[in-house]
């Protein structure tokens with residue numbers, strides 16, 4: 061019989077020449093299980109998706125209840141479906157009052173696409189500014205904002221009238237002018253290797269956007285839903301963006317994204333022409349039911365409040381000279397090593413010892429630490445022990 065690994069290589073799209081080929085049979089809490097009894101602690105969370113762990117029972121129950129009612133119906137603007145309107149209402153309740161309307165998408169990149177369209181139409185301007193080293197997704201609009209020229213060049217031509225500023229660089233804010241429709245930034249740059257901006261910078265960026273009438277769009281696709289020790293990372297900077305984009309951790313493991321805006325801003329997609337932004341599956345009832353349950357789990361279990369203590373334990377345990385720097389906020393962390401070879405060897409060693417750890421798309425010299433927020437002290441200690449063994453062997 062042909063194995064699943066062979067079928068994977070033969071019949072599914074490959075995104076690199078050296079896939080990890082880790083076969084997953086099931087997942088539960090912070091653990092992933094292979095088909096031959098392998099058991100791994102998951103320190104990647106499917107790239108910041110599984111904030112409440114895998115297959116949380118409350119999410120499973122919400123999904124099952126929704127499956128018993130209906131699965132797909134028209135998801136945007138016409139039909140009233142309870143999981144979607146209830147989740148939108150609950151999400152707005154935990155956000156500042158300026159946020160008044162939620163548009164649901166399937167993914168992060170689609171939230172980026174919708175936000176760009178709203179910003180252009182609302183301001184009547186065409187220029188969008190993004191940050192160097194940014195990652196906002198792989199669709200052509202989102203890719204136009206990627207702060208890595210190699211990726212833009214490979215798929216050119218992309219969107220016109222996009223320009224770039226250096227992230228966390230006050231002097232570059234002068235490039236934001238009254239021609240700028242929007243500035244799109246990650247609240248913390250993730251794939252660049254977890255770059256945390258200064259509060260002073262974010263506040264100056266907010267002021268500059270307000271001054272010239274440009275919208276400030278925050279990409280909280282990685283940072284949202286408790287990951288950084290606040291429900292959303294913008295809270296760290298005492299500012300409120302004009303548009304908030306979310307995905308990944310929003311859906312409790314189900315595919316969902318969203319962008320949230322003031323009502324008059326979102327209303328631009330209603331007319332001239334009507335149906336200015338539509339989607340067949342975005343805000344799917346089953347995903348919204350899962351998202352409601354997931355937000356409830358985060359709130360009822362005080363998961364956000366526990367993040368800093370857990371992050372401190374990682375930092376204390378991993379305070380060793382071979383790790384040049386530990387960057388991050390809360391449980392969005394990275395361990396800076398010297399080169400990719402070390403990162404590769406250490407992550408392979410960790411996998412052989414039952415720990416899944418990874419690196420960053422645009423920072424291959426750093427290890428990614430982003431466990432489910434439900435990880436326990438004992439699991440953190442075990443994880444750090446394995447990482448330190450790997451580092452002792454290969455760094």
Ligand code: PLP
Pocket residue numbers: 107166167168169170195196197198246250251279281282307308
């Ligand atoms: N924005 C950020 C900061 C991301 O990290 C990602 C995905 O990694 C995206 C946007 C794109 O999200 P998706 O892969 O759901 O399209």
